[in-house]
Amino acid sequence: MDKGKIGAIMVVGGGIAGMQASLDAAAAGYKVYLVERDISIGGVMAQLDKTFPTNDCSTCILSPKLIEMAQHPDIEILTQSQIHRLEGEAGHFTVTIKQKPRYLDAARCKSCGVCTEVCPVTLPSDFDEGLGQRKAIYRHFPQAVPSAFAIKKYGRPPCTLTCPARLNVQGYVQLIKVGKYQEAVELIMERLPLPGVLGRICPHPCEDRCLRRKVDDPVAICDLKRFAADRVDLDSIAPPQVEAKGNKIAIIGSGPAGLSCAYHLARRGYRPTVFEALSQAGGMLRVGIPEYRLPRQVLDREIDHILRHGVELKTNTALGRDFTLDGLFADGYQAVFLGIGCHVGKPLNIPGEEAEGVIQGVEFLRRWNLGEAPTAGKKLAVIGGGIVAFDVAWIARDLGSEVTILYPGARDEMPAFSLKTEPAWGKGMNIIPLATPIQVIAGPDGKVSGLLCRKMKLGEPGASGGRKPVPVPGTEFELPVDIIVPARGREVAAGPLKDCGVKLSPGGAIEVDEVTYQTSRPGVFAAGDVHTGPWTAIEAVAGGIEAAESIDRYLRGVDLAADRTAGKEAHKRWSKIPQDEAGQLRESMSALPPEYIGADSDKIFRDYTETEAQKEADRCLNCGGCCECMQCVEACLAGIIDHGQQPQTLTLEVGALILAPGFRVFDAKLKPEYGFGRYPNVITSLQFERLLSATGPYDGQVKRPSDGATPEKIAWIQCVGSRDASIGREYCSYVCCMYAAKQAVIAKSQNHRVETTIFFIDFRAQGKGFDRFYERARDQHGVRFIRSMISRVTEDPRTRDLELTFVDEDGRIRTEEFDLVVLSVGLNPHPAAKNMAAVCGIATDKWGFVETPPFETVKTSRQGIFACGVYQSPKDIPETVGQASAAAGVAAALLSEVRGTLLSKVVYSEERDVAGEDPRIGVFICHCGVNIAGVVDVAQVSDYVRTLPGVVFADHYTFSCSTDSLEAMRQVVEERRLNRVVVASCSPRTHLSLFQDNLRKAGLNKYLMEMANIRDQDSWVHQGDPEQATQKAKDLVQMSVARAAMLKPIHELASPVKQRALVVGGGLSGLVAALTIAQAGYQVYMPEIQPRFAGSLADKMRRTLEGYDYRPFLQEVAYQVEAHPNIHWWPNTKITRFSGNVGNFRCRLESSQKKWEVEFGAVVIATGGQEYSPREYLYRESPRVMTQIQLERFLEDSPNGFSPTSTIVMIQCVGSREPEHPYCSRVCCGEAVKNAITIKEMRPQARIFILYRDIRTYGFKEIYYKKARDLGVQFIRYEFERKPEVTPVRGGLMVSVFDQNLKATIKLKAEYLVLSAAIRPDPIAREVANLMKLPIDADGFFMEAHMKLRPLDFGINGIFLCGLAHSPKFIEESIAQAQGAAARALAILAQKEMYVGGAVAVVDPEKCVVCLTCVRVCPYQVPVIDHSVPAAYIDPAACQGCGLCASECPAKAITLQNVTDSQIIAQGTALAAG
Amino acid sequence: MTDTWSPKIIGFCCHYCAYTAADLAGSMRLQYPPNIRVIKVPCAGRVDIIHLLKTFEAGIDAVFVAGCIEGECHFLIGNIRAKKRVNKLKKDFAQMGFEPERLEMFNLSSSEGPRFAAIVTEMVERTLKLGPSPLRQQERAAWLAGQPKAASG
Secondary structure, three states: OOOOOOOEEEEEOOOHHHHHHHHHHHHOOOEEEEEOOOOOOOHHHHHOOEEOOOOEEHHHHHHHHHHHHHHOOOEEEEOOEEEEEEEEEOOEEEEEEEEOOOOEOHHHOOOOOHHHHHOOOEEEOOOOOOOOEEEOEEOOOOOOOOOOOEEOEOOOOHHHHHOOOOOOHHHHHHHHHOOOHHHHHHHHOOOOOOHHHHHHHOOOHHHHHOHHHHOOOOOOHHHHHHHHHHHOOHHHOOOOOOOOOOOOEEEEOOOHHHHHHHHHHHHOOOOOEEEOOOOOOOOHHHHOOOOOOOOHHHHHHHHHHHHHOOOEEEOOOOEOOOEOHHHHHHOOOOEEEEOOOOOEEOOOOOOOOOOEOEOOHHHHHHHHHOOOOOOOOOEEEEEOOOHHHHHHHHHHHHOOOEEEEEEOOOHHHOHHHHOOOHHHOOOOEEEEEOEEEEEEEEOOOOEEEEEEEEEEEEEEEOOOOOEEEEEOOOOOEEEOOOEEEEOOOEEOOHHHHOOOOOOEOOOOOEOOOOOOOEOOOOOEEEOOHHHHOOOOHHHHHHHHHHHHHHHHHHHHOOOOOOOOOOOOOOOOOOOOOOOOOOOOOOOOOOEOOHHHOOOOOOOOEOOOOHHHHHHHHOOOOOOOEOOOOOHHHHHOOOOOEOOOOOOEEEEEEEOEEEEOOOEEEOOHHHOHHHOOOOOOOEEEHHHHHHHHOOOOOOOOOOOOOOOOOOOOEEEEEEEEOOOEHHHOEOOOOOOHHHHHHHHHHHHHHHOOOOEEEEEEOOOOOOOOOHHHHHHHHHHOOOOEEEEOOOOOEEEOOOOOOEEEEEEOOOOOEEEEEEOEEEEEEOEEEOOHHHHHHHHHOOOEOOOOOEOOOOOOOOEOOOOOEEEOHHHOOOOOHHHHHHHHHHHHHHHHHHOHHHOOOOOOOOOOOOOOOOOOOOOOEEEEEEOOOOOOOOOOOHHHHHHHHHOOOOEEEEEEEOOOOOHHHHHHHHHHHHHOOOOEEEEEEOOHHHHHHHHHHHHHHOOOOHHHEEEEEOHHHHHOOOOOOHHHHHHHHHHHHHHHHHHHHHOOOOOOEEEEOOOEEEEEOOOHHHHHHHHHHHHOOOEEEEEOOOOOOOOOHHHHOOEOOOOOEHHHHHHHHHHHHHHOOOEEEEOOOEEEEEEEEOOEEEEEEEOOOOEEEEEEOEEEEOOOEEEOOOOOOOOOOOOOEEEHHHHHHHHHHOOOOOOOOOEEEEEEEEOOOOOOOOOOOOOHHHHHHHHHHHHHHHOOOOEEEEEEOOOOOOOOHHHHHHHHHHOOOEEEEOOHHHOOEEEEEOOEEEEEEEEOOOOEEEEEEEOEEEEEEOEEEOOHHHHHHHHHOOOEOOOOOEOOOEOOOEOOEOOOOOEEEOHHHOOOOOHHHHHHHHHHHHHHHHHHHOOOEEEEOOOOEEEOOOOOOOOOHHHHHOOOOOOEEEOOOOEEEOOOOOOOOOOHHHHHOOOOOEEEOOOOHHHHHHHHHHHHHO | OHHHOOOOEEEEEEOOOHHHHHHHHHHOOOOOOOOEEEEEEOOHHHOOHHHHHHHHHOOOOEEEEEEOOOOOOOOOOHHHHHHHHHHHHHHHHHHHOOOHHHEEEEEOOOOOHHHHHHHHHHHHHHHHHHOOOOOOHHHHHHHHHHOOOHHHO
16 A cells, blocks of 8 residues: 555535535545635535426436535535645645635524524525525525535624724614614624714714715614614613622713723723713713703713613712822722813904903813803804814804804814705805904903904915915904904813823824823823813723723733734625616705704704615615624524634645536626616526526516516527637637527426527537437527527617627527517636646636546546536536546546545444334424424423334424434433334435434444424424414324334445446447446456457547547557456457346457456446448549548558649538437537648638538637638538538539528539548447346437436436547547546445445235236346246345336235335324324 | 314325425425325335225325326336226226325326425315215215305305
């Protein structure tokens, strides 16, 4: 064993490619880490409604794989993860993974969904491609794996980042939106103790940054806060229960800073004392702001609430006058907060200022607000333009004074202008802008008699662009006034701080540390205006919050600054504003008419109604995603939500990586001419899938996004973002033609009246069964196909219908209206793949697709790193699945030495024999949190169940699937000697295997488990009827108990696996499959039923379209096969007999010398194909007619075979797409283009005409089609009804063709005619099919088990398929399929033994009358007649467990174990009796 | 006591499509009448005539079998076989004078939660019109007595 290699494989990407690669790699014996970016796996396939060409429901075929992924013990799914770093080499890589937080414990999430019900945040659903909505806590779809929910967080929203106090604005706005006012206020009050106050007076910088501004107006955040605060009784909000702390803390000043600091200290358990110099608390809030802007009752209520937290208030106690800082410390105070504000007005500094009648604005307001009516005189002048100036003016006006406002700057620069002062503007007062006082004139009594002023003008713009006012000499004038109120700002009072021992700034403010708010004196902290100078209340509150944190740390002896800058980072990654976000007028608490305004009024602004408030809150764009309102935390009964989760970094060791990052559909906005994003009824094809889906935004109804109407005319435009050099997307996206046809068919089957039209260039139906689908869509379903490229879409803005102009079948230009236009968008590599490729160090092409070496499409430029799916090239689901298997196969071959070294091993205790015991049934009833218990009375159900026969135990559990409940269950099984267990909970589809596993751990056979589905099929669907739901739960449990009593242990039999493979077919596919299996460490038998190579189609080919020579590769493979010790090759040997089942097949071989038998566990069928030998167009009659393969050899062997100016005509679809062979041979268009390019490059003068029906150069082959056109190759389209005609003429051939584009017959004289002949299956396929009982389709190709998800499997387990035996394909595609088939075989060969039996059919030979009914009815041909008995025999290893035979057997000799007649009937009878 | 009768209906649902659709109806919180009790079978083709007969015999008022869409059966043909049996039994019922409407076969895909709810609603409405199973003689008599005389309309 190579000790350096690691037996683990990392798969990147959880779409269908990643899932298949994971399942195959795990089955082959490797530990698998699946790394997925999103919150769940499933990829784009999970979004699809149906899949072509079978129209299978996408969910139906995907979800069993999802469940298999979820339950596989050796697959570890890492969601929300990306590769961050990769080191090492093939066999041993070290990978660093970064995992984003899910914000909950996924392993313990019960997926009950209660959280989404309480989440107030709705975001556009990315799963529904933006057409629907989802919550911020969500999962993409009900069957998602992992089933756990996840929380989506973007950056912290700009409102919160702008708020100095960091209020969770989005949170409380969302709570208001859903009417949870109490919760909203509680959320606000986690930071802000004064919601009603700030809801009135805050200058709300948050609104200036609100992203809603980009749509229309910002959300009225401040008004909403006031609305919520006014609606909630603060008495109902209890202070938090915390342990009381004894430290004495002094808060000096009861303004917003002091109150905030006291409040937050009290919430931490302290009992601070607040000292207030004035008679009432509130600071500037009380004495600086008049009643009409801040009603006293609001302020009083909120201060009272703060005091109720245990804050002591001492009024009329002033610092410096009544006490000192030193005194406080001496009294045992351990920390002091200084928040004494700025209460001193700035002097005017003009002569005469000391005259009686000059009163500072702050002083004026203080007196007014404290109830001491200030003198307003007869004529009063206010100097200033701020809010204080206006408050003074309004009060003076109401006191009967004639008011003049003097402001040195321009009128519109007055600071109050931007505030909520509009209602009072100018009413009854004289405003003089551009004027400044220069002298106070006093009378002889020392009282003011006038004010001398001077006019100003705006000066020249300064460096900052602002124009400073400058005095205009000679413009002095006098205002006759008796009161002058300077209101030009405030200062910190110097007196009280004089002896505090704290460092002051030159302006007199206290200097503090920016983070901790600690002053220069230890234990003394300061914030608010005393530190900032006159500033906002919210800034003061913010300072108080931070100071409280510091004081707490200071008292606890913790570092003051540690980890405090976090959360202030400026996130910019907010959720995108939806394109279609409609403008909505801002509901604002608009100003009341001016007549209501007055100094005695307590309201300037009216109140919101509830409807208005909720409507306004609903304007919030939720740019932060989750709003952190914590409603989910409250609601989650499992208690698993953790909003503080941090990103994780994981380091994993793996031997190989398989990259399957998948794709995103083309961004249709890059083709603006189609109007996507502007016209609501232009949607992408992926959006249309969501419309069709029953789980989509309209529950499966196709509706127009603009008006919800059912469309009657739908158009598809093909090649949007494909085959388009103008936007740099030259390749063909492979799937669009087919998915459009599928969508049109499904739309028609839903609504027969709908008219569907597909506008296309070439219809590309190159896959197996595709052409038949296309024809059915056209001929049976009536889908209209129009071969015309649409250049633009125009919308009728009135009806929102869409107009398309096109050229119709007759060549006329027509215009038609449609209700809905679907853009068939192409596939682009997932944008995240770019970074992944860089980290992994692998080469990609200019579009970002991975570059692979020639012929081996699953390898990358780096050894040990493989790739598959659309990341390699655009492709459909079966190709993706096949390629994923191939990647798993080559990775397994690389790591063969360390296979099985890292697999999990579960040891179960020995099973207790319950034979002969009477049923002792235990019933475990689940609450599923409130999911069941919220509707069903689980206690009543338990009581009832205890009365049922056989039940010895019944109880109910909060979550029966939680680890502790499972343990309790095991304990009860042992203590009560239970021999049957019933769990009444959710669906057995998702949880039966979990409970069965638990039963095994408890020592009971797993078939003794039964479940009653009382959630998905009861409590969830009868929420409004608890009584009936409870009755139904009783019935369901009773039915389950009745069935449980009938359950019998079933012992699955271990059957040894013959760990060897048989490969049938010695062409390239067979060789590659054999080599892959051999390299993975297993023996391979290759009886040569046809000569190797010679005759194999691959051997006749020379080069790929891309120019790579096949031959060296083929020779290398052949050499390796011959040299490999694990491969046993017997030439000229036939298989004459074949029998057995998966893991245990045998066949008889015969050569001319001997006959012998071999045994093996798995089979790969690779019988290959042939080129059709045409019977048309003079082939074999004229030496001038050849096939493409012959042409390629001719070009290589006789490079001068053509004259330089010769004319060569190629005819496509010879033997393909015809009534007898209605399939496309897939490779011919590429072959024709390849040979045409070769000729053109050798003989530029040669004239080449390719007569075609549709050019199907899918994927990157499209590039060569363009190249051929650029080189001058002419393409002429003919239709099947008017095939070309060929007649021999002298010196050549005359080819006559009706050109469908020109609508004219063209005659071409050709030197050579080249036929693109069809691919046919090798005739030997029929022999093999008969021998092994394998199905063959109408075209003679083998039929796989499932076209979409099991393209390489047969319905019979253990036999696999690849290459041309499956369908026509290119050599590199055959190679990938061969590697894939090998991987599928490895999954069986890796097992030493397989367990067979279980829920399978068994025959009672005594009863069997050998009537052959079972033989006829079994869809899998499993029953055989054992003539020695005689009776039918059903091989337990082969039986699929459907029970058809049991139901049809006339003698009732067949029993389907675990689903017996008596078990089924017991359930019905129990219900009827109950 | 006609007001106490509430139909009892059994739906045999195949594991792969119908039962999954029933679960999906739950995930989508679709509300439908509570009269339905589902019995899960691996395939609609597992449902035998004897199961249907015994269920009716026990006194269940209506029964339906729900399998995958035709052509999409996980076991290829199980749903077709089930349909044959159901149709045969319906014919027999008609001859016996037992309302064949009490038995029905449905096909749906696993993503059709809404259709499952619609199927249940339809069966319940149908059964409410038919009244209690004739095999529940007492309830049926009481129900018939409570019916308005048909002739009056």
